[in-house]
Amino acid sequence: MEQAKAVVEMRNVTKRFPGIVANDHVNFTLRKGEIHALLGENGAGKSTLMNVLFGLYQPEEGEIYVNGQSVVIDGPNKAIKLGIGMVHQHFKLVHPFTVTENIILGSEPRKWMGLAVDKKRAYEKVEELSRQYGLNVDPFAKIDEISVGMQQRVEILKTLYRGADILIFDEPTAVLTPQEISELLVIMRNLVNQGKSIVLITHKLKEIMAIADSVTIVRRGKVIDSLPVAGTNPSQLAEKMVGREVSLKLDKKDAVLGEPILEVEGLVVKGRQGLNALNGTSFALRRGEILGIAGVEGNGQSELIEALTGLRGVSSGTIKMAGASIAGEKPRVVSEAGISLIPEDRHKHGLVLDFPVRENMVLETYYQPQFNKKGFLDYKAISHHAERLVQDFDVRTPTIMTDARALSGGNQQKAIIAREVDKNPDVLIAAQPTRGLDVGAIEFIHKRLVEQRNMGKAVLLVSYELDEILQLSDRIAVMYEGRIVGEVKPSETNDQELGLMMTDYKRTQGGSESE
Amino acid sequence: MNKLIKAFTKESAYVPLIAIVLGLIVGAIIMLIGGYDPILAYRSLLDTVFGNRYDFGETLTAITPILFTGLAVAFAFRTGLFNIGAEGQYIMGMTGATIIGVTVNLPVYIHAPLAVIVGAIFGGVWGMIAGYLKAARGVNEVITTIMLNWIALHLANYLVNRFLLEPGKGRSYMVEDSASVTIGWLSRLMDDARMHWGMFAAVLAVVFFYAYLWRTKQGFELRVVGTNPDAAAYAGINVKRGIVKAMFISGSLAGLAGVFQVLGVFHNQVIAASHTGHGFDGIAVALLGGNNPLGILLGAILFGTLSYGSAGMSFGADVPPEIIRIVIGSVIFFVAAPGIIRWLLKRIPRKKRKEEAV
C-alpha cells in the first residue's frame, strides 16, 4: 500500500477568500486504492481544498496532478471527465426530483434522436449500479421521501454513474445514524476493493481509526502532518489538529438526582404526513440528570421536541412541567415555564442569520422587562447582555454587530447555547448539539451541558450519535416508532448493545420498514 | 427577499450617486437619438421644479403620495412580503377618507383626524386581507394583491357611485371643509400651491417606519418574521399574526397616500377608469431607497422631482415626458446592480474614480 501510485497530487495549492487564506500552500497526495482522511477544525479549509480538486474553486497558486498528468480543473465538468466525484457536505440533490433523475442529471440517456430522456434505460442503469455496489436504493422514489442515509447513497451513485474512480466524501457521517454509518463504511470498503480511491473528510476520530489508511491534518489552512493511520492514536490526532491537548474523555461526577421536573405521559402527536409520529410516549426527567434519547432518526424525535416546545399540537396525552400542564401551549408559554431548546437545525431555527449576533442573543427574551421598555427595545441593555454572553461562552465573533451568518458553525452553535443556557431554564433540551462540529467545539459544548446538569438542571439530550449519548447521559431512553421502548444506564451498556436495541426492537415487532 | 433588503444597504453611498448620473446620461443619449436637446431638457426640468415657489410647492405635494406608497411597499418587504397591492390600498384609503369627509359633519379638530384614521384603516384592512389569506391559507400575496387592486378600483367606484355621488359630476361630493387638511398659510406662502399636512405626515411616517421596525418590540418581531419565519416560530413569535399585522401597517401607509390626496389635493373622489399608478410607483420608490426609511425619502424626492419636472421638460424643450420613466428605470437598474457600476468604474480610469471617494 505504501508505494501505490498517486492518483491525485496537489502541490502548493493556495486558495484565498476575502480576508482569509483558506488553503495555504497545501500539499496533498491521494494514492490508488486508499482511503485518505482529511482532519481539521471547523474552518480549517478541508472542504475548500476538495472543492478546488472538484473544480468548484480556482486556486490562486499551485498545481494539481491527476494520474501523473498536470491538469487544470476549471469546473466540475472537467473533474468529472478526470474521474473525480464528490459527495458534498450539504447534499447537492434536487428535492422534487426522483432518485434516477438526480443521478442522470447532466448526462441523461436519450431516445428519439436525443429529443427525450430515456427514463426506462435510466432506471435500469441506476438499478444495476445500485446492485453492483450494494447500495440498495429505490430509483423511483422522490428525494423528499427518502432518508438522509439514502440521499447520501444517491450522491454516491451520482459519482459512480459518471464513472468516477476518485471519490471525495465531505463529512459523510455527520448526518447519518449509527446503522447508516456502519453501512457506509462497508460501502466505502467495497468501493476501494473495486479499485476506487477515496478522500474522507470527517471529524470523528473513531471513523478514521476504523477505516482510513492515511490521514492528513490541516489547521488554519496549512497542512500540519500527513501520516499513515496505523501508527497513530486518537488523542495524538486531536492534539495535532487543535494544537493543544484535548481531553477526549469527559469528566463527569455522579448525578445528584432531584425531583421529577418534566413528565410526559402517553403523548400522541401527529407528524408531517398526518400519521401519528408519537404513539403514547412516556418518560420523566429529573433535576440533575441528563436523559439521552437514543434512536434511529425519524422515530419521532423531532416531533417529540416540537411537541415539548409548543411548536406542534398534541393529540392526546399530558406534558407536565413542574406539575403544571404545558401540553399544546404556545412556544412562548413553554419557554416561560422554563424550557430551553438548542434546535437541531441551527440555520433554520436557531438563528436569524441575517441579523447581528446581538439581536440573535435576545431572540427569545427581547420582550422581557430588562430589554423592553414600554414597547421600545433598550439596545443598551441588549448590547450589554450580548457582550457578556460572547465573553462567557467564548463566541468568536469580530463584534456583536457582526451578522450571525459570518460566524463559523462552531461559533454559531456556541452563540445558541449561550443564549439558551443564559435563560437559566429548568429543562434544557439539546437536539444534536454537536452535529458537524470539530472535537474542540464538541468538548466545549459537552462541558457546558454537564455543567448545567451539575447545577441541578434537567437536560434532555436527543442525538443520533451513540458515542455522544453514551458519554453524556446519566440514563438512556431508546425511542422507536414514537414510543420509548427501553431504558438503560450508560455504564451498563455499550454502543453495540444500544444499536441492537434501537433496531432489534423492530425485528421482534416484525416492523414493516425495509432496510 | 433578504437580498432585496441587503441589495442597497450594504453598498456605500457612491453607488446611488453614480446611478443617478448614469440614469441621466442614459436619458440624454436617448434624447439625442430622438433629436432633442438634453441640456435644454434637463435645464427646463430643473427650472420647473425650482424655478418658482408655486412649482416647488407642487413638487412637494407630488412627492407625498409616492413617499407613502414607497414606505408601504418597503414595510412589507422588510417583513418578507411583496405587496404589489399598494395601488388598491391607496384607493381604499381615498374611499375611507371620502366617506368620512363627505358624509359626516364634525368640528375641524375631530373631522380631519377621523377621516385620516378611517382612511388609513380602510387601506390597512385592504392590505390585511392579503395578509390574512397568506397567513391562514397560504395564498401567495403577489396574486391576491394584484387581484385586490382591481377589486378595490371597482369597489371604490361602486361606493362613490352609489353613496357619495354628486349628480352629474362623475365624482363624489366635495369633502366638508372641516375634513380638509390643507394648510392655508403655507399655500399662500407657496403662491397658492396645494400644500397640506400630508407632507408632514409622510415625513413622520418615515420616522415611524424607522422607529417602529428598529426600535420597538413589535418591529423586532416583524423583522424576525420577515427574515426567518422558522426561527420566529421557535422564538415564540406568532408568525401568522405578524404577517397580518405587517400587511395592515403596510396597507395603512398606502391608504394614507390616498387619504391625503383626497383631503389635501382633490377634496373629492372620482369614478376612476383605471389605476393611478401611485402604488406601482411606490414599488420603484422602495427599490430606489433600498427599503431604508431615509433612502425612501430620498428616492421619493428624486422620483417626484423627475416626474413633476418632466412636464416642464416637455413645455420647455418639447421632449416627450415618457423619457423620464426611462431615466428612473435606469437609475433603479444601476442602483440594483452595483456590479455594473463597479464594472464600469474599472473601465473608466482615474478621473471618474474620484467620485468614489465622495
Added chain:
Amino acid sequence: NNEGASSPSASASPSASASASPSASPSESNAAANGKGMKFAMVTDVGGVNDKSFNQSAWEGLKHLESDTGASIKYLESKEASNYLTNLNKFVRDDYSLTWGIGFLMGDAVKDAATKNPNAKLAIIDNVVEAPNVASITFAENEGAFLVGVVAGSMTKSNKIGFVGGIDIPVIKRFELGFVAGVAAVNPDAKVNIIYTSAFDKADLGKAAAASMYNDGADIIFHAAGGTGNGVFNEAKERNKSAAADKKVWVIGVDKDQSLEFGDDVTLTSMLKRVDEAVYRVSKDLIEGNFPAGQITTLGLKDNAVGLPDTSTKNVPQEVLDKVEEYKQKIISGAITVPTAQ
C-alpha cells in the same frame, strides 16, 4: 401602463385626422380676426395631445386658430389627475389669453384655477364650471346619439342592437339614453343590450363585450368607449371576414368619422362630436371680444356640433338618412325632447 386615469370623456376613438380638419366648418367664413400677440393654450388629460381623439381634436381646433388668426398656441399633457391644476396654472400664471381644460374630469381644476386667478380666462369642454371667467362648453351627445339610434333602429335585421359604454358616467349616459331613445322612436320592437366595460382603454374588454353581443344576435353595436371601442371594431371586422353578406355586423363609431380608420365595411356611421369646432369658435370669440365668460354653451344639432358624417351615405340608405334628417329637424325645433342624464 397603469399610469393615470384615462379620459372619461366619451370622445376617445382614433380616427384618421383628415376628417377632423375643421376647414369646412361654417365659422370659416369670418374674415380672419387678428390674434397676433395673443396666447392660447390647452391642457390635456392623460390621453395626451396625440390621442387621435378628443384631445387631438381640441388641439386641431387650436391649430386652426393659429393658422387663421396668427395667435400663438401651446399645450401640456397631464400624467395624472393632480397635474390638471398645475398644468392649467402654468398657462394662467404665464398670462395666457385663454386656457382650455379638455375633458369632463378637469372641472374642479378649472374651477380652482379660475377662482384663484379672477383675471385669467379659462374654458372647459364637457363640463360646467360656474365662475365668471370660465366658458363652459358641453355637447348634446344625446341628440347625436338619437340620430344614430334612428339609423340602427331602422337598419337592424335581428332587432337586437348593442351599446358598449366605457364607464357609467353622465357623459356616456347621455350617449346611451339618446341612442336607446332613437332606436325606440323608429323601431319599438328592437332591443338594445347595454354593456359597460368599466374602462376607456381596454380594447380586449371591448372585444369580449362585442363578441358576447354579436353572439347573442346583435347586428349593430354603437360604442362610446374610447380605446375600448377599438376592440369592438376588431371583433366586427373579424366576423365580417367569414360571414355571409346577410350576416354582416356593423359598428357605429363615435366622436369622429371612424369609417376613415376602421373602414366602411364595418363602420355603419359615426356620431360626430366636433370638439375642434368648439375650441376654435370659442377661442375666436375671445379674439373678437365676445368671449362667453360665465356662460354655458351647449352645442347640439342646431350648431352642427354633433351629428352624422357625410360618408354615411355609403352604408346608410337614403330613406334612412331622410328619416334622420326629419328627426333632426324635430329635435332642433323642440318637437322631440331627447332624454338626458342628470
Added chain:
Amino acid sequence: MDAATIGHMLNTAFVFSTALILAALGGILSERSGVVNIGLEGLMTAGAFAAAVAAYKAQEAGFGAASPWMGVIAGAIFGMLFSLIHAVATITFRADQVVSGIVINFIAAGSTLYLVKLLFEGAGETSLVNEVFHKVKIPLLSDIPIIGDGIFNAYPTTYLALILVGVIFYMLYKTAFGLRLRSVGEHPSAADTVGIKVLRMRYTAVLMSGILAGIGGATIAMTTTGSFSHNTISGQGFIALAAVIFGKWNPLGAMGAALFFGFAQSINNVLQLFNITAHVPAEFIYMLPYVLTILVLVGAVGRSKAPGALGEAYYPGKR
C-alpha cells in the same frame, strides 16, 4: 343558457386568454430556471409595440396577410431584447430579480411610447394595422358541439399558444433540457456540480421567456387592438404572473388559470347581456374575475410551491 352561448363563452375565454397563456409560459420558463420575472408586463408591452410597428410597416410594404406574422416575429425579438436586459442584470450582475423586473416594466413603458412618438410623428398611438389575424375554423373539429365553437374557431395565435403549452410541457418534463432547466431553478449548485452551465441555462430560459411574453403582447396588438398605445398592455402581464403562480409553475396549470380568468371575463359580459345589472351593481360584475380568482385560490389550490432557488442569484461555488 344554451349550448351555443356556452360555446361562445368558451371561445371568448380562449381568445381572451391567448396572450395570458403565452406570457405565463414565458414566466414559467424564467421562474423554473430560478429567475423571478415580474417584468412580464414590460415584456408584453415591448412585444405589442414591436408587433404593431412591424406589422404596420410590413403592411405598407405590401406583405399582406403575412404582416401580422411579421408582427409576431418582431414582438418575439423585441421581447427577447428586453429580457436580455433582465438576464444581464440578474444573472451576470446578480441584481435583485424583483427590482430588475420592475425596471423592465418601467423602461418598456417609457421607451415604447417614446419610440411611437418618434416613429409616428408625435402621435401617442401607432397607426392602425388593417392586416391583422383572423379566426380560422378547423375543418371537422369545429363542427363538434360546444367545443367546436369554443376552441376550434380561433386565431392562429390561439392555436399557437395551445400548441406551445404542449411543447413546453413536453420540453420541461420529458427532455434532458427540461430536466436541466428545472434543476437549475431548484438547486443550481447541484446542477453546477454535475456540469450543467447554470448561468447559460438561465440566460436561455430568460430569453425564451422574453420571446414568449413578447409574442403574448404581439397577439393583443395583432388580434384585439390593431395598434399600440400606452394602454394596450395594462395589467395583463400581472395577470399572467398570477397565472404562473396560480398554475403552480406548470404549463398546463397556468393555461388553466389563464382560461379560468378568460372565462370569468366572458361570464361578466354574458351577465350584463342578461340584464343582471338591473339587480346587481355593475361594479360587482366587473370584480367577478378577480374575486373568483381569489376564491379559487383560497378554496381549492392553497399553498403552491415555488421552484426552490427562485429569486436567488447563483454564485458559482456558493456554500
